[in-house]
Amino acid sequence: MTWRTPPSLHWLIKKRARLSGAISIIDADLARIREQIAQLETERLEVERQLAAVDITMTLHEIRVSPNSIRPMKKHRPRAFPYGGLSKLLRKTLKASADWVATPDLATVSDLAT
Known part of the structure; x- marks a missing residue:
């Protein structure tokens, strides 16, 4: 049983x-x-x-x-990407993919580039 x-x-x-x-x-x-x-x-x-x-x-x-x-003077932190660099990276990723790309995948790509 x-x-x-x-x-x-x-x-x-x-x-x-x-x-x-x-x-x-x-x-x-x-x-x-x-x-x-x-x-x-x-x-x-x-x-x-x-x-x-x-x-x-x-x-x-x-x-x-x-x-x-x-x-006191505050230290300026450098940018993670130069001006327009993130947009270029995202466009390049979207063009390189054969299929659709989800937002979390794009976030992962931008995290890997920094």
């Missing part, structure tokens, strides 16, 4: 499997983010050390400038 899983129990089993999978994805993301945070904290400590060295060096100069009066 075979035993059939009731639909209500089957639904709960599938729901639990999905939630468990979501937790494992979140755990992996958390581990990656914690690693990035540790790397950024190390980088920040190094930059703070360099800043302190520059501040001390400034006090040795004959012209006195208060380090606190100097406003």
